[in-house]
Amino acid sequence: MKLNIDGLLVYFPYDYIYPEQYSYMLELKRTLDAKGHGVLEMPSGTGKTISLLSLIVAYQKAFPLEVTKLIYCSRTVPEIEKVVEELRKLMEFYCKQTGESNNFLALALSSRKNLCIHPEVSSLRFGKEVDGKCHSLTASYIRAQRHSDPNLPSCRFYEEFDSVGRQVPLPPGIYNLDDLKDFGRRKGWCPYYLARYSIMHANIVVYSYHYLLDPKIADLVSKELAKKSVVVFDEAHNIDNVCIDSMSVNITRRTLDRCQNNVDTLQNTISKIKETDAAKLKEEYRRLVEGLKEANVARETDVYLANPVLPDEILQEAVPGTIRTAEHFVGFLRRFMEYLKSRLRVHHVVQESTPQFLKDIFEKVCIDRKPLRFCAERLQSLLRTLEIADIADFSAVTLIANFATLVSTYSQGFTIIIEPFEDRTPTIANPVLHFSCMDPSIAIKPVFQRFQSVVITSGTLSPLDIYPRILDFRPVTMASFTMTLARTCLCPLIVGRGNDQVALSSKFETREDFAVIRNYGNLLLEMSAIVPDGIVAFFTSYMYMENIVASWYEQGILENIQRNKLIFIETPDAAETSMALEKYQEACENGRGAILLSVARGKVSEGIDFVHHFGRAVIMFGVPYVYTQSRILKARLEYLRDHFQIRENDFLTFDAMRHAAQCVGRAIRGKTDYGLMIFADKRYARADKRGKLPRWIQEHISDGSLNLTVDEAIQLSKHFLRQMAQPFRQEDQLGLSLLTLEQLESEEVLQKIAKIAHQT
């Protein structure tokens, strides 16, 4: 249908529209008009992605000079591919409606591992190996060597792309990862570099967060993207953690050992080159003296990782004299490494700020701040000069150099914690140096500054006001949309007591309490008897799940559950869990029914949807608080309190509730879907917890379902499931939660829609 969104003609590739989608588009348009940033929460399964795409594409077509590019960031590869498929659907609709052929170029970009078509390289299993192998075939000095020795291996796809691929731009169209590979195979071009080259002139780019948030990659890939772009972070409820991860470093004794090897190799290579090709080193030195930042112009294939600090923090001056010659630099690295080794020989926990660390390093080994800041770049330059082929081997020394640069660049927002052992195993020495970012706004700041509109959206962003605070930006729009429902297809229940009136809670004091564990088991057992097909249960942590599973096993609860359904359990091993997941789905599919025991904050809770019969009930055992004894977390909480005036408890509850909401939200993926959401902890009933759940869940929690016993919950669930099992027709939805074009045009409906958005 064709919509009129505040004067903008929007093509929407469906016959009907949800009211909240309309409302969402209105809000989005306001954000774009104001050229500002927005925070929008809309329940999953209400077609967020297609609303976003429809509006922004329409905007791009109407105002091609105002918005030149859409950068759509999602979290996982399947999500990225889904977005591109939705976009394809939209574009096909455009073509059908307007009769014009598509002149938009949209493509997905992913790592080499997902795009490589070189037969040998692509068969490698890990991304790191693929990157390293690719580098060893395509680095400019390797290709230069091939001129003298044509027998050296090469990547014909890259060669072909390099010679002809750049001249003709990628024809307009929608390119998913597989499409890019197909195209690459047909032309004989490398799809990865083709994609990286093409995002410069593409209208829509879909890729993962890291390409924008991690400075080490963002500077390589996204440096030249136009300022007049709209950036969308979908599923952004965890964006603060992504930001923090991209700036943090951990150093263990093993890292240092491997680094030692790397430095030795560097040393050997330098002395070898000195005998054979001393001119090369001299040339590098000469250029560094001349103040060139890099000794030679780095080709796209040469750079493995860019500078770990943000672009505006990189010093635009010559490399200091102390580390200009290769030997001096290697010596410098050695000194730095020895210093770190000595720091790891502690017997108690040390926590210090970056200035303290710098002061200490100056006093102990006379290392200045300035050369440290150049460490990362100097190392990259050296690696290129030495023409190291397999750069993946040098990850340890790169890590150390990156750490050096980071620690000397930022004096605020970071902390250094050295722990001599793990808390759980105080007898085993395992020293770790955590260099931890505490301020997510550091990494995302350049994105907000650079691009004219940044939209942060997800199904669970409540409470909305906390994101602008922790990411430090001023949004022009903030809105939370609820899900209009013709039938209440979600049933949140808070089970606070067992049948024996024992209070259910995962809080620390009652963790080991057998009565609680037994009642939890009882809840799962009884649910397994009444819920059809799939049940997903989440625990607060892996340890907790292991213990509970073990005691359920001893009490024979699992045996009884097995009579009703098969049991699959998430393990720390991703491959094993994937298999369990697939079997779980198979068991739901063939009618046997299954239970998946999983962990909040785990991979399953973050990335897997349990649509329809794959998840008819989600049980959240306990409140998924983060492990509060961690020193990194404590430091971060302190920082939040001092700099953002966010109280520790507020943040912890917010964090726990967003994960709980993520977990239970996995089961509802649309209005035709339905599912039970069982919060098995009495603490959920408190207003401060409940109030932090997304509005679309909160408004279905009735006062009567705040403190149920297991039996009562079972009764309510039975009733709910029987009602939901009735056929659900489109006519039931029309006018309420589904609108036709005519309905959209009536004044009355528009007024109703306006109420859906909940402004904050």
Add this chain to the structure above:
Amino acid sequence: MYLFSMASLSEEVLLVVKKVRQRKQDGTLYLMAERIAWGPEGKDRFTVSHLYADIRCQKISPDGKAKIQLQLILHTGESTTFHFSNESSALKDRDAAKELLQQLLPKFKKKANKELEEKNRMLQEDPVLFQLYKDLVVSQVISADEFWANRLGDMNNSDPTPYNNKQDVGISGAFLADIRPQTDGCNGLRYNLTADIIESIFRTYPAVKQKYGENVPHNLTEKEFWTRFFQSHYFHRDRINTGTQDIFSECAKQDEKGLKSMVVQGVKNPLVDLLSLEDKTLDEGYGVSTTTPSTSNANRTVKESSNAAIIKRFNHHSAMVLAAGSRKGQAAQMGTRGILTSSSLLLNPFFSLAIEYEDLQRENRLKTVALNLKKSDRYAHGPVPLQSQHYTTSQDIINSVNHIRHEMVNYKPNLTQVLSSTAASSAITALSPGGVLMMTGTQQAINQMIPTEVQGELKHLYAAAGELLRHFWSCFPVNSPFLEEKVMKMKTNLERFQMTKLCPFQEKIQRQYLSTNLTGHLEEMLQTAYSKFHVWQTRRMLRKT
């Protein structure tokens, strides 16, 4: 051998065991191809003979008991016990018989089971048939065989298609839990294993089956094998501590291998592949969450690793149970997947499903009939006794009282137009019970006059009588000795039916003073049959003489 003369058909004798007592009589036990039989010493006939198909299971006396016995339990619930009394080789004899039976029984069991299942199904699906069965077979008017004799024939001929493609039966997820150990009274445990459970174990854990094949019977007896199985850590939770002398330690390793190979195979659906979920995993050393040391085995406590083993085991167990149930389906699945990957131009089905919003599209699916529930609560809670919904409000009552009062006030008898007293009294007689005008009325009211239970009983009697009579009449014309025999039997059956079913019923209705002749027609039908029988019998007598 004289055996051959005894049996009507020549049978292959598989095993002969002498000195077997049955009901305190010495005799010989014969195991033949299709049946087991026992004959007393010195007699040339079998006093006990059971088809293997009739035997539900065999039981043996526990070791160490003075009497060495073997008990056969039939499907009918009867049992026969054989006592092996040869002093020197009693145990050996018994085990030989047991082993042989063990091999033979399952072969017949399937056939018997299938038939039993079929009968069971028919009875469940057809309430009338079930009632008939109860009336005729359970009350021993005719035997079960007779009852089924022509039913099953019908069934096999008429529509065999739905029953022929037999379904594979899956495995219960909790079959190991179902082996409830019982204490045997002297500080030991007894596990009851059935053939089904053994099959489940074999299908779920092929490694155990392999071990069984390798070790039984030459290294271990069957009993020893299972004893070791249950004692083994393999069966119990902490599989990590499997000793090397344990034959099942290898199984555990094999299972591990199987699980690993499953894991290595990876998953087909990209939406659940956690390995390729992340686009770019942070390099080692970056990020806040450190390399999780708890997964490395070195510093895990024993408890933790045994917990991890349980979790692994559950995943493996569930996967195997699932696989055992769907082994056939796999080929088909692989096929469709092959098609999907080859045509990359098509949308990836996993994604196209994931982005589908079915309710946003105009419906072009088949219209289904929706259940139209007036009261969904009643549907959800099951039937509730229906309460009278017709209320009269107090206002209604007051109004109607007022109305009647008003009528009565205005009532004036019109005495000039009444009937004469003779005409009135004759009309009253005619309308009283027994009067001329009431004759048809009683006839109609028969279903109101007789209590429903009697009606139901009558219906059953009719059905049963009809069934018997059908058998009876189907014998005519009697032109074979078999039919002759059958017609005689049916006659006695009919008589028995009259005696045991009809007569009590008649007495009952008499007791309840339901004078109407309810059973007259039934008796008439029986009488017709009897007279037919008499005619036939007299004619036969005449022919014979």
